[in-house]
Amino acid sequence: MLAWASHGPPGARPVLFVAGAATGRSMIFGDDALDRLGIRLITVDRPGLGGSTPDPARTLASTAADLHALVDVVVGSPVPVVANSQGAPFALALAALGGASRLLLVSPADEVAVEPVLGMLDDGMRGVVGQVAADPDGARAFLAGLGADGMESMVLSGADDADRAVYAEPPFLARYRAALAEGFANDGAGYATDTVLAMSPWGLDLSAIPCPVEVWMGERDRGHSPDRGVTLAARLGARHVLVEGAGGALLWTHAEAVLAAAVG
DSSP states (O other): OOOEEEESSTTSEEEEEEOOTTOOTTOOSOTTTHHHHTEEEEEEOOTTSTTSOOOTTOOHHHHHHHHHHHHHHHTSSOEEEEEEETTHHHHHHHHHTTOEEEEEEEEEOOOTTSTTHHHHSOHHHHHHHHHHHHOHHHHHHHHHTTHHHHHHHHHHHHSOHHHHHHHTSHHHHHHHHHHHHHHTTGGGHHHHHHHHHHTSOOOOOGGGOOSOEEEEEETTOOSSOTTTTHHHHHHHTOEEEEETTOOTTHHHHTHHHHHHHHTO
16 A cells, blocks of 8 residues: 655646655645645655555665556656655656656755765765665664654754754644654654665666756755765756755755746
8 A cells, every 4th residue: 555645736737746764745845836836746655654555575666666656546647756865766766667757856865875976975974885785684773763753853953054944944843743753654664775775776777767857956955965966967967956055955945946847
């Protein structure tokens, strides 16, 4: 069973949102612009998150197939897709299957397990990638034990002041906490699998993604990609958009612009 939700006016232009680390279908963006732009935002719990059935054998490819099935049932044709942070590899895998008509990667996680990205990482992050490769089961156990409170603390403490101010706004924080509760359902196993998959080689031919792709990064963003998505965009043959003055919270500070770009 795959749990999903719809936000915005029924019958409006659909956009699929693939949310970031440890967040389920309650995590949305641009909700105040959906009616004005005529967009229906579709969100989903990846397998093992929220109300979706756990899949102990889940892979990047199987997750993409699940998302493709959702698109087929709910929309019936390829759909514009927006992916944030750790949602990026799953959205790219969906696009590789032909499920996306257009793909916007907003503050995307990079493919940290492959060169040249691996060589750009600091020693600490490179060590984490190595630990995941050497002991994926141990990594899953550690990540699952982080819990929703630990994840919230890690994200807020690691953000710069401007991003933290966005994340600490009461409406955002309430939504984020609801999404984290979904993300850490089933004792955090779904989030742990997501992270191990994202930090392992993706096994995707990024040059063969069949739809238009854009990579949006904030000028201040130091956390999602070591070179602010330049290498990722080049590998994809994608348009690279560097937003001046924005940080890791780009998706929420520039939500309307992202939605407008998603629907062309």
